[in-house]
Structures are given as structure tokens and as C-alpha cells.
Amino acid sequence: MADSNSLAVDRPRLQHKLETMKQELQIMVEREVIESRERSLKAEVHTQTRELLRDKLQTIGSDPAAVENRLRELEAKRTKATAERTALSLQKEDATATLTEGRRAELDEQLFTKNEETRAIALEQEAAEYEARLVRQAQNLRDHLRIEESSPPSQPSGLGLPSAGKCSATRPGTSN
Numbered sequence: 001m002a003d004s005n006s007l008a009v010d011r012p013r014l015q016h017k018l019e020t021m022k023q024e025l026q027i028m029v030e031r032e033v034i035e036s037r038e039r040s041l042k043a044e045v046h047t048q049t050r051e052l053l054r055d056k057l058q059t060i061g062s063d064p065a066a067v068e069n070r071l072r073e074l075e076a077k078r079t080k081a082t083a084e085r086t087a088l089s090l091q092k093e094d095a096t097a098t099l100t101e102g103r104r105a106e107l108d109e110q111l112f113t114k115n116e117e118t119r120a121i122a123l124e125q126e127a128a129e130y131e132a133r134l135v136r137q138a139q140n141l142r143d144h145l146r147i148e149e150s151s152p153p154s155q156p157s158g159l160g161l162p163s164a165g166k167c168s169a170t171r172p173g174t175s176n
Helices: 002-058 064-094 101-150
Strands: none
Touching: 002 101, 064 101
């Protein structure tokens, strides 16, 4: 009888221990499912990010020569506009006493227009310089992607992008 009595006494304690272990097992199973899902999502995000990056890189032209030609053309236009503006200024200064009000207003308007044209060309040059930098950086990024994709999978999987200290956020024409 002692055995059946000890079983009756131990039964609630063992039942409680069994329930606790079942809860712990359920928690461990849930944790494994969560970790598995997290690994899956990380791999998915990595793949989606690469695809998104490739799509963005495809929209960037890869011909730096065309951008350089455009920069040269803009420089020639800017030089011509500056020379014309200087000629208008000299014309206005040389004949200030002999100019009629109509001619003076016309020269002022032409001078204003040339100033605006020069500013517009300068902005176009700045945009072309940024485009040239973008083309160079896109090419570097394409090279990094190619190198990473051709490297064995045992190596760390990072894009090999320049660190924040190497990233240049200065305007063209200024020193980094």
C-alpha cells in the first residue's frame, strides 16, 4: 500500500512538472519557428535588396564619355555667354552718355538675360558633374557586386561598400 500511497502523493507534483515541461517544450518549438522565420526573412530581404539595387543600377547610364562631352559643350556655352555678357556691359558703360532711355532699357534687359543664361548654364554644369560622379559610383558598385557574387559563399556576405568615412558628400569641384 505504501507504493500506491506515494503515487497518489507524487501524482499532482509530477502532473505539474509534466505541464511545466510541456509549456517549456512549446516555448522552445515556438522559438525555433521564430528563429527559422527570421533567418528566412533576412535571406529574403538580402535578396530583395540586391534585386532592388540591380534595378536602380540599370537606370543609371554607364557612359562617362557622353557626360564628359556634355560638360565640354556646357563649358563652351558658358564661355560664350560670359563673353557676350562682358561685351554688353562694356557697350553699356562706353555709351552711357549717348544712350537713349529705350536703348539703355534694352541693354539692361539683354544684360539681365545673359546673367540668367550664365546661371542656368552653371546649374547644368553642376548637374552634369553630379551625373559624372553618379556614373563612376554606379560603376564601382557594379564592380563590387560582381566581385561579391563571384566570391565563394564562405566569405562574409557584405556589399563591400565604402565606409562612412570614405563616402564623399561634397560638391563637385571641392576637395574631399
